[in-house]
Amino acid sequence: MFNKLYVVTLLLVTTPTFGQDADTTDFEEEGGNEMFTSVDLSYSQDKGNTDFLSLYYGFSFSVLGDLGSLTDTEFSINFSRSDDKLDGESFSDDQSLTSQFDLWANQRISPFLFFQKSYDKTIGLENRMNAGAGAKIGLLKGFSISYAFLFEKESYKMETNEISGVDSTLEEADGYYYYEDYYVYDTTYSSGTTDSSFFRHSIRPKYKVKLFDGNVVFDYRFYFKPRIDNFDDYLLEHELKISIVTFYEALSVDFNYTNKYNARYDGVSIVNPDTGLDYLDTDENISVGLSFMF
Numbered sequence: 001m002f003n004k005l006y007v008v009t010l011l012l013v014t015t016p017t018f019g020q021d022a023d024t025t026d027f028e029e030e031g032g033n034e035m036f037t038s039v040d041l042s043y044s045q046d047k048g049n050t051d052f053l054s055l056y057y058g059f060s061f062s063v064l065g066d067l068g069s070l071t072d073t074e075f076s077i078n079f080s081r082s083d084d085k086l087d088g089e090s091f092s093d094d095q096s097l098t099s100q101f102d103l104w105a106n107q108r109i110s111p112f113l114f115f116q117k118s119y120d121k122t123i124g125l126e127n128r129m130n131a132g133a134g135a136k137i138g139l140l141k142g143f144s145i146s147y148a149f150l151f152e153k154e155s156y157k158m159e160t161n162e163i164s165g166v167d168s169t170l171e172e173a174d175g176y177y178y179y180e181d182y183y184v185y186d187t188t189y190s191s192g193t194t195d196s197s198f199f200r201h202s203i204r205p206k207y208k209v210k211l212f213d214g215n216v217v218f219d220y221r222f223y224f225k226p227r228i229d230n231f232d233d234y235l236l237e238h239e240l241k242i243s244i245v246t247f248y249e250a251l252s253v254d255f256n257y258t259n260k261y262n263a264r265y266d267g268v269s270i271v272n273p274d275t276g277l278d279y280l281d282t283d284e285n286i287s288v289g290l291s292f293m294f
Contacts, residue, residue: 033065040080052091054084064105074105090274094120102136110136114148123262124272124279126155126193134202142209148202150225155195158270158279199228215245236261251290258285 042056062076077099084091096118104110116130134148201224208219219241226234238259245252264270265281272279 033063036060036062036064051087052085054082054091056080056082070103072104072106074100074102076100090121092122094118094122108138112136112146112148114150121157123265123283124156124158124270126157128152128154130200132202143205143207145206146202146204148204150200150202151197152200153195153197155193156264157193157273200225201228217241217243219243232263234263236263254287254289256285256287256289259283 038058038060040056040058042054044052044054046052058078058080060076060078062074064074065072067073067075077097079095079097081095082092084093096116098114098116098118100112100114102110102112111133112135113133114130117128119125119127130150130152132148132150134146136144136146138144203224204221206219206221208217210217219239221237221239223237223239224234225237236259238257240255240257242255243252244254260283262281265279270279271277
């Protein structure tokens, strides 16, 4: 019987990377091309009074430097996969593959190409593909903003309980008659997968600063992603990471917070067919962990 058996954080190189623009400032002075790879594995299982299984694995690879006549370039690819089950039922099931190519990555203006393929079945997202181009511009010290024009294809799994119309009944009270309206619901749910293709804006302000001789890193990013043909359908994403180096230089404490809002679920009853409950429009995550560099 396993009880809290962990195999966690197998890191070949723990260089922090982000899907849209990794910070390469520390490597500018080394010259030539630099290559970084990291692999993360996590396994956790509880059996007995609690039946819980958690699997996570990730891979990151980036190359920094000159590519022929293209100077100060960066190519990165990042993959992550989470699969958690509680009492045999899916608790989280998501995956993301992201690739990006940046030209003049450390300059004030940096064009980039972007591709991402992902899913998150806990929110009904069966598949999402983003591909596009954009540019980042540095404004003030530590502050930058980027814009990307994306083509998106997505599939959602859902059930809906649609209002089919309004009916009226004739009521009597105190000798007076009046009509009372009430909603009539379709007795059968519409279910299945909805597929759509469209274009989306992606606007991302970012503030990143290193304090106390680089021992504290504060990194905050905010994404606003409206559909071009319908600004009422948009995504909002907040990402905050604070990394603090401890007394041992190779060991740091990382605080991460994410908040994701999906306007398609705001004020609309869309049922998760696996749980029978409505999808919520906001998801939050807070995590605190340790990072080892070697």
